[in-house]
Amino acid sequence: MTMLTNISGFPEFLPRDQLAFNKVLELIKTQFELYGFIPLDTPAVERVSTLISKGNDNEIYAIHRLAHAHGCKKKDLALRFDLTVPLARYVAQHYGQLTFPYRRYHIAPVWRGERAQSGRYRQFYQCDIDVIGDGELSLAYDAETLSIIYHVFKTIGIKNFVIYTNHYLLLTGLIKSFDIQESLIPCVMRTLDKAEKISQDALVGELKGHGMNQNNIDVLTCLIKNSLTNEELFQYLLGICSNTDFLKGVCELKEVLKLLQNFGVKDSYIRIHPTLARGLNYYTGTIAETKLLDFPELGSVCGGGRYADLAGSFSNKTLPGVGFSIGISRLIPKLIQSGMICANQETPAIVLITVQNYKFISYYIEISKTLRTQGINTEIYLEQKSLGSQLKYAHKKGIRFVIIANESEIFKQQIILRSLFDGNQWTLTMHQAIKLIKDASEF
């Protein structure tokens, strides 16, 4: 008998956490579908050639048949490492059969061959929404997708979060206006990308190294630290730069913010962060990241933005899009752990029917059928154990109500309903019991 242990990087849940996790996923899915986003579920496996076309081969898990001694040589299939490459492949492949704009969501595991010792997940869920246009895609979708992210966080009960937003052209236009070498612009953006993680001195040192003068450095450090309201910041920005790209970026960002208000997003949750870079070669417009103020250790729990072309390497169509990804595998366990999401039930059932006397089993089963017909998740305890054992079982699993019926209740077509939350109990008809259970469970 070997000792069984978790495989490092491949987490799994016990029942309480699994139920809580699924409940949050349900809330998220419901939000996505409220906006008409279509579920997608591509296979876990893609061609290696598809995956490495996005230039990310270091952490890809290839698959091959175990029994084939030489299977290793034929590295043609591998597990996806994100949900964006499969989306690009899917949209390119099924272009003629999709209706555009194509809104899709995809909640599914991805796999990355991280070193085990780094403590990172090697299988984790991604939770993505994207809208893909055929040739064009209005700026309003940037606001729609961001508003969905906002409503998702609200719906799952998170109060303190900030969506940091920026625009690719705003930042690149600003840097271009500094009159430094074109080739150094990506270096400046890389430096800004890590601005929060390095010291002020290190930051200034790097920027100087990229050939920036003190004035320009002051502008950037001031923007990094800014505590202006969005409105004030827009005013300020219009005064510091007249680069065409920059002005386009500011203008589009203003429009997105205006639409976000229409979508019911409170302005206090959105903060313009003009030095937010989020990588270099993918996004082309709006970019955003979300942070939870109560859990700064999580870093960004949601990121994404606008891109000019989803599937350049698979299709000759131009497919602009905008999308965001929520890191639920890190987020949800943290919310459970902090008590923000409740995980006190070990079963979806809210009623346990105890079996007092096996000869009345058909009565107990009849009761269970009645409850289930009403949509009430119900367990029967089908082992012949003492009532004490059965109540203990119900307590342990966090079941809210137990039903007890002895000969006398059965004779009168009644049951005893006991609440395990407060110990109260009532002798009731099934009709009365159903009403009480439904009321208590806010059906």
Place this chain on the structure above:
Amino acid sequence: MTMLTNISGFPEFLPRDQLAFNKVLELIKTQFELYGFIPLDTPAVERVSTLISKGNDNEIYAIHRLAHAHGCKKKDLALRFDLTVPLARYVAQHYGQLTFPYRRYHIAPVWRGERAQSGRYRQFYQCDIDVIGDGELSLAYDAETLSIIYHVFKTIGIKNFVIYTNHYLLLTGLIKSFDIQESLIPCVMRTLDKAEKISQDALVGELKGHGMNQNNIDVLTCLIKNSLTNEELFQYLLGICSNTDFLKGVCELKEVLKLLQNFGVKDSYIRIHPTLARGLNYYTGTIAETKLLDFPELGSVCGGGRYADLAGSFSNKTLPGVGFSIGISRLIPKLIQSGMICANQETPAIVLITVQNYKFISYYIEISKTLRTQGINTEIYLEQKSLGSQLKYAHKKGIRFVIIANESEIFKQQIILRSLFDGNQWTLTMHQAIKLIKDASEF
């Protein structure tokens, strides 16, 4: 640009079929949870040693990091090939933290390295329920799990199906009573397992080859072809054999059938099939298979039964269980294809708000918020296209209602609601529109 094609054996859906597939999955999950079954979601990856402990190494997909030239040598991780081995590993590993009897369901993909040319899936969903006891597990769970299978098929709209049931001891007891060599019993069962696929002559020939006399062969062929009712068959069986195992099997099967009636399963859907074998070395009690009469080509779409010990190779506890698995990856597409499950929507939205004039975008967004607050899945068409294009989009996606609002409606705080099913349209307040949409959608 490479031509993109499906990877053989790894199917994926277009939006309509994906939505229909998910809808069926939702119905199944709801049924499972009505009975208090707990969702489980183990990682896709298990240790190779865990997987091959069940003796199934030929079709296992191992994984290794693509960039590691020598990664192949270390074949320690692989994709699961079913959901039973992960369940056994999970229950053994978390034994101390689970409450027994442990009811779990698991709906997730599994991977098998089938040869591509055989036309079989290499990734497919399994949909499993099992109840695991700690040391003991009452026979009533056999009836509960089977009744769930029955209600699942009913709920997803299948009318013509038969659940063939048998008992391991009934069949092995009967064969033992034939007084053939003990070592030939598995051979007889293997022959019975394929009885439907071979000719009568071939069947008789094989049984003779296993040393059976004509009398015994007559008993078996008579049982294979039997058209008795369950009640008549029980009578018949009690007359042909007095082997202890056999009698215990008959007796347990009778009890399961009685309980199934209590659980609301109509007797006509259950057929005792005394020669049903379902493999040899796993099941120890009740066994069952489900076939759809309208789709005989699908063969068995659900199978399973009772086993004496789930996790013998991982645990020194005795963990008896009973469970069934539905082959949804073959079943659901067939139901969609036949029209039994409707797949005429390309979006979860039932309303499309058209954008007649972009300057009123805030009004359109306001309407969308109102509808979503009422739980009505709603899309807005955010591109500036003609109304004709927008209606075409709604038609193409199978959206039921469109909302149109021009200056005059907006001025009166009204909207035009048009049904794309019959072309009717009404000028309404939002309050009236919500009522009409909800009534039509049977909220």
